[in-house]
Amino acid sequence: MSKSSQTYTKQFLPTFNKLLRKLRDNIRIKRIQKKVDEIVTNPYRNIKFGAGKYRGKREERVGDDRIFFVICEQCRKEGHRIYNQCKDCDSTPDNMITFVEILEGHKY
Amino acid sequence: MPRTPRDKAVDHLLTIYLINDAFSRRKLRFLPETKLQKLVFLSEKSMIDERKKGFNFYFVKLIHGPFSQELKNGLGRLLQTRFLNDFGLMPTDHAKMILEDFQDVIKRNRTFFQKIDTVNEHFATMSLQRLLKLVYAMPCGRGRTIEDLPLRTPMLYPMKPSNVVAELEITDDEVEDLLMNFNPEAVKELSQAMSEMREGRTLTYEQVFSNLY
Numbered sequence: 001m002s003k004s005s006q007t008y009t010k011q012f013l014p015t016f017n018k019l020l021r022k023l024r025d026n027i028r029i030k031r032i033q034k035k036v037d038e039i040v041t042n043p044y045r046n047i048k049f050g051a052g053k054y055r056g057k058r059e060e061r062v063g064d065d066r067i068f069f070v071i072c073e074q075c076r077k078e079g080h081r082i083y084n085q086c087k088d089c090d091s092t093p094d095n096m097i098t099f100v101e102i103l104e105g106h107k108y
Numbered sequence: 109m110p111r112t113p114r115d116k117a118v119d120h121l122l123t124i125y126l127i128n129d130a131f132s133r134r135k136l137r138f139l140p141e142t143k144l145q146k147l148v149f150l151s152e153k154s155m156i157d158e159r160k161k162g163f164n165f166y167f168v169k170l171i172h173g174p175f176s177q178e179l180k181n182g183l184g185r186l187l188q189t190r191f192l193n194d195f196g197l198m199p200t201d202h203a204k205m206i207l208e209d210f211q212d213v214i215k216r217n218r219t220f221f222q223k224i225d226t227v228n229e230h231f232a233t234m235s236l237q238r239l240l241k242l243v244y245a246m247p248c249g250r251g252r253t254i255e256d257l258p259l260r261t262p263m264l265y266p267m268k269p270s271n272v273v274a275e276l277e278i279t280d281d282e283v284e285d286l287l288m289n290f291n292p293e294a295v296k297e298l299s300q301a302m303s304e305m306r307e308g309r310t311l312t313y314e315q316v317f318s319n320l321y
Contacts, residue, residue, distance in 0.1 A: 108284045
């Protein structure tokens with residue numbers, strides 16, 4: 001699936017925001033911001049889905065941390081709505097990327 | 109030998125597999141914790157007898173025979189992260205999902221999981237009383253049985269690396285994927301995020317990244 005010509009928009013869950021602020025480490029925060037920008041520019045490189053409870057969410061490593069996100073078009077295509085259960089699914093465009101959470105390295 | 113994060117991840121996966129097999133294939137409706145302790149003990153013993161490093165629990169002899177505090181703690185974690193139900197240790201849908209997602213690990217290490225299948229086949233449906241009797245009567249060297257051993261005698265412990273003939277094959281990435289599923293704090297954060305998704309609560313890029321540094 002290559003959609004690099006398409007433009008993506010982004011939104012963030014409050015949990016992502018809370019965990020980002022909890023880091024209190026500018027280097028890690030900047031790294032995550034850079035990764036978010038990269039993902040939005042080209043979300044279909046390094047496709048790796050989470051497993052178990054993280055099913056239906058894509059994950060990317062940022063140093064020792066991982067960030068989880070969902071691309072609406074991919075979620076619909078792969079039948080992941082059952083795992084993500086977004087309230088506004090019917091009204092959200094395909095090109096939306098939702099950043100879900102950050103998992104710090106020491107938690108796995 | 110202290111258990112490594114890898115050992116813990118493998119122990120959790122094998123424990124979930126054993127419990128799920130006991131319920132789904134052996135049709136158990138309730139699994140007492142004492143029985144689980146014995147089933148894991150027998151599985152680990154059958155692996156160690158062939159110098160296979162699968163389960164890594166430390167077992168000592170207590171009043172009801174072999175007991176592992178690490179297994180008890182692990183069970184607490186599996187209950188806390190909702191892989192098992194409080195009532196009767198029944199596996200939840202999350203347990204089935206994790207077994208599906210780690211099918212490759214199970215296929216790659218068939219001989220380890222077959223040991224568990226065999227133990228469950230012989231002992232899972234046996235009454236607890238009969239199982240305890242059988243375990244007490246197991247020989248443990250010098251003509252003694254498990255029943256003869258003094259309390260707190262170490263019975264099983266992780267093998268020294270030099271004694272291991274075969275080790276359960278699992279990649280670092282798979283270990284990490286397992287550990288994040290078994291971390292109560294991480295699971296709590298995920299569940300919080302899932303609620304926000306269901307409620308449609310979102311923030312913009314500017315709200316998240318402004319005034320951060």
